[in-house]
Amino acid sequence: MRPSPHVLDLFAVPEDLEPLPGGQGRSVRAGDLVLSPERDALIQDWLSPLLARLAVRLDVDPARHPQDLRVAVPVPARDGAWVVEGWAASRYEPGSVACQDLDVTIAAGHLLHARLASLVPQRPVRLPERTDRWARAERVAFGEAPVPEGRPEVTELVERALAAADQENTIGRDQLVHADLAGNVLLDANRAPVVIDFAPAWRPVLWADAVCVLDSVLWHDASRKALDDWTSGPARAAMSRAVVFRMLSDDPADVAAYADVLGAVAVSV
Numbered sequence: 722m723r724p725s726p727h728v729l730d731l732f733a734v735p736e737d738l739e740p741l742p743g744g745q746g747r748s749v750r751a752g753d754l755v756l757s758p759e760r761d762a763l764i765q766d767w768l769s770p771l772l773a774r775l776a777v778r779l780d781v782d783p784a785r786h787p788q789d790l791r792v793a794v795p796v797p798a799r800d801g802a803w804v805v806e807g808w809a810a811s812r813y814e815p816g817s818v819a820c821q822d823l824d825v826t827i828a829a830g831h832l833l834h835a836r837l838a839s840l841v842p843q844r845p846v847r848l849p850e851r852t853d854r855w856a857r858a859e860r861v862a863f864g865e866a867p868v869p870e871g872r873p874e875v876t877e878l879v880e881r882a883l884a885a886a887d888q889e890n891t892i893g894r895d896q897l898v899h900a901d902l903a904g905n906v907l908l909d910a911n912r913a914p915v916v917i918d919f920a921p922a923w924r925p926v927l928w929a930d931a932v933c934v935l936d937s938v939l940w941h942d943a944s945r946k947a948l949d950d951w952t953s954g955p956a957r958a959a960m961s962r963a964v965v966f967r968m969l970s971d972d973p974a975d976v977a978a979y980a981d982v983l984g985a986v987a988v989s990v
Contacts, residue, residue, distance in 0.1 A: 741755060753812065755811050775792055817908060820908050823933075827934070830929060854969075874976050897923060898924055898925075903940070903941050934947050
């Protein structure tokens with residue numbers, strides 16, 4: 722997938738593109754911007770200005786330490802649009818590397834979510850309108866939609882995970898969270914964490930943490946010992962909902978890998 726000349730023109734960047742990690746492996750660097758595909762204009766129209774204001778506020782904070790949290794700054798096109806032909810842009814962070822430390826990633830998420838809790842006190846009206854596969858999977862994970870018909874082994878595992886999750890009444894209050902933190906935290910040249918590729922959801926922070934741990938263990942080489950803190954109570958319920966979310970949004974789902982996680986957190990599989 723490559724941005725068209727029209728996209729490059731409106732974002733005022735050269736045609737010399739460099740593939741980048743993040744953005745599900747489809748983001749590209751163009752000049753001083755990172756371009757990411759398949760962005761929903763209705764979502765980005767409220768999300769990008771919010772993140773841009775937060776990013777600037779964090780960067781110019783007079784009490785800022787060089788290693789404090791940062792957020793990649795969204796950049797609009799020359800015509801003011803945040804999305805052009807499905808592509809959105811953010812400022813490229815020179816000298817940045819992927820964060821490989823799960824504890825740092827989780828801590829960055831907590832700092833970000835604490836900021837968002839005060840900045841966004843009510844659910845953005847556009848979020849319930851999402852119809853992508855991640856939004857559909859999220860609704861099933863929280864019992865807001867029925868389990869879809871599909872591979873029998875997926876359906877069976879989803880139902881067992883939901884049964885375990887339903888043993889807890891709550892895993893925390895809903896707020897705006899980043900639902901895809903694993904792999905989307907960089908360390909800049911000063912070793913400050915930089916959050917990129919924000920995937921918005923109106924869910925509990927504990928669930929966002931669970932998704933991050935799940936992804937990190939399965940796909941980013943984190944130690945399986947990270948699952949030890951998710952074996953009981955609200956944490957186990959959050960992890961169970963995270964597994965449902967990922968199983969139903971992956972295409973295709975690695976059922977054996979998710980069954981192994983559920984077994985590790987003492988959910989009968």
